[in-house]
Amino acid sequence: MENKIKILLVDDLRDFVETISFWMKSKGYSVYVCRSGEEALRSIKSESFDIIFMDIQMPNMNGVETLKKIREIDKKVPVILVTAYPENPIVSEANEYGISGVFPKEGSFERLTSVIEVALRSHRGLKPSDG
Numbered sequence: 319m320e321n322k323i324k325i326l327l328v329d330d331l332r333d334f335v336e337t338i339s340f341w342m343k344s345k346g347y348s349v350y351v352c353r354s355g356e357e358a359l360r361s362i363k364s365e366s367f368d369i370i371f372m373d374i375q376m377p378n379m380n381g382v383e384t385l386k387k388i389r390e391i392d393k394k395v396p397v398i399l400v401t402a403y404p405e406n407p408i409v410s411e412a413n414e415y416g417i418s419g420v421f422p423k424e425g426s427f428e429r430l431t432s433v434i435e436v437a438l439r440s441h442r443g444l445k446p447s448d449g
Contacts (some may be wrong), residue, residue, distance in 0.1 A: 322348040324366070327386070328358040329373040331402060334423060338371070341427055345365065347434075355384030362391050369437050374401040374408055381406055385415045396437040406443065 325347050329335050331400040339349045350365070355376055362370075370388065374381035382397055390395065396418035399409060404422045418437045421430060 322346060323368045324350065325434075326350050326352065326358060326365075326367040326370045327362060327372065328352045328355065328371075328376070328381075330354060330376050331373070334373075334400075334415050338430070341430070345431075355379030355381070355387075358384055359391070362395075366392075367395060368441075369418075369434065370395055370397045371400050372397060374399050374406060374412070380408070382412045382415070382447060383445045385412055385417070389415050394441065396441045398433055398437060408410075 323343055327335060327339055327342070327382050328348055330353050333411070335351050335353075341349055342349045348366045350361060350367070352361055355372075358372065368432075372381045372384060376384075385397055388395070393416070397416070397420050398419050399412055400423060401409065404420050404424045409420055418421055418440060419433050421433050
C-alpha cells in the first residue's frame with residue numbers, strides 16, 4: 319500500500335485552512351494544520367512532511383522567519399509560500415531560503431494541483447496521490 323503524501327498547512331486564517339485542507343484531503347493527501355510559525359516548528363521537529371504550505375503574513379513569526387528556522391531543521395523539504403499578495407517583496411527575501419513556489423490565496427484549485435505536482439516531481443521523486 320502506497321504511503322500518503324503528508325502536507326503541513328500553516329496559516330492563521332481558519333476559513334482558508336478549512337477550505338484548502340478539505341480539498342487536499344479529498345485528493346488523498348494527509349493534511350496537518352498549524353495556526354502559527356511556532357506551532358509549525360514544533361510539528362516539524364516531531365514529524366516529517368513531504369510538502370509545507372505556509373502563509374507569509376502571520377502574527378508573531380511571519381513566514382520568512384519561520385522558513386529560516388525550518389531550513390535549520392530540514393534543508394530540503396519543499397516549502398510553498400501562500401500569500402494574498404504574490405508581488406510582496408518578502409517573497410524575494412524568502413527565495414534566499416529556498417522556496418518551491420508561491421500560491422496566491424485567490425488561486426484556483428487547478429493552480430494548487432499544479433503547484434503540488436511540481437513540488438513533488440522536483441523533490442524526492444514523489445508522486446501525487448490519485449484522487
